[in-house]
Amino acid sequence: MKGYDYLVASKHKFVRLVVVANLTWMQGCVSPSALDHAVIAYDQSTSEILSELLLLNIARAHQHQPLHFTGVSNIAATFNFQFNAGATPAVTGPTGSLITPIFGGTVSENPTISIVPMEGEEFTKRLLTPFQESKLTMLLRQGADVDLILRLLAGELRIENDHQDKVYNNKPSDKDGYKLFRQVVSHISSIQDRNALFVEPLLFDSNWDFSTESLSPERQVELLKEFKVDYNADKHHLTLSKRVTGHIILTNYDPQSLSNEERIKLNEEADNGASNDVMVDIRPGYPGGEVPLHGFFRLRSFYNIVNFIGRDISDEPEFNVDKDPRSPFVSENPIHTLEVLALESEPDDVDMSITYGGLHYAVKPEEGYQWNRESFRLLHQIFQMTMTELSQQGAPEITISK
Secondary structure, eight states, X not given: OHHHHHHXXXXXXXXXXXXXXXXXXXXXXXHHHHHHHHHHHHHHHHHHHHHHHHHHHHHHHHTTOOOOOEEEEEEEEEEEEEEEEEEEXXXXXXXXXXXXXXXXXXXXEEEEEEEEEOOHHHHIIIIISOOOHHHHHHHHTTTOOHHHHHHHHEEEEEEEETTEEEEEESOTTSHHHHHHHXXXXXHHHHHHHTTOOEEEEEEEEEEEEEEGGGSOHHHXXXXXXXXXXXEETTTTEEEEEEEEEEEEEEESSOGGGSOHHHHHHHHHHHHTSOTTEEEEEEOTXXXXXXXXXXXXXXXXXXXXXXXXXXXXXXXXXXXXXXXXXXXXXXXXOOSOSSOEEEESSOOXXXXXXXXXXXXXXXXXXXXXXXXXXXXXXXXHHHHHHTOOOOOOTTOOEEEOOO
């Protein structure tokens, strides 16, 4: 009997080991799989929601309704993994003593999603504040098409003639201004196509002269940490110099090829512009110099960008503008910056559509170069660049239990 009891105990121990091993294996397999699925699903859902919000607000702009955005500020998902195991006698007849293990398990998910409507100060900062030159530079350095960026971001081109600013609006109702704006943007695009467009900050050396008598020895030591110091002992004179990073400028030449005085002068001119102005300086003698240009692009707010696209649907449609006769071949010059369909019936063969005010809206599909898709992708990226930290105070929380 002792041998039989030992055999039974060994079997029970073996079963326990099998159960523990299988539970460990099951948990190790199921947990990462569920987590991977959830992370990918939430990421995809959040991206699709933002795309639909952008399209929805274009529809609102088309129908002269207020724009409104809601952000997902937080997603907290709790996963509950439950496993159970047991054993039952195998069907081996009346004298059998084999035991068959039984395994089971469940996985449940309980996400909590916090959504925050964009309003108040955040609405002002993200939607109504014009973009700064640093945003334009960031986009251009990612390799985006300069004509697409400027057609979305720039509201006007300002060129000084006879000490007076001449304004050319990126607005179809200003037919002459819109035509020249489009021709300038297309020409700058031709410079980019030739890999000759520079988007660089103005770097220059600033100098300051001081008498050593006006500075204490301690102060002179401190200045050595920040400035290059040239000391003239005979004249008791100090010259301080420092490399300064100035404004961004669009050129068809390397700004560093200019003298220090020329770069300082350009930067001082840029200082006189608005904070959302970007200087452009196209000079003869370089690629693109056949159409010389000196002025400023004035960047607009995201609110105005969406309104511009919405009004293009029917109220103020863009029209075809041929390139300047002096410009070389331009690869892309579509009529619309971003063409959005507004149809009474649901469109076919589109990536995404939304319904608003009895109409179906979708980005128009294309063959060949996907200008519209690239434009909508850029719009998505521009909106992300307005991102601020979403406040969760007073935010409504929606709990979805599965």
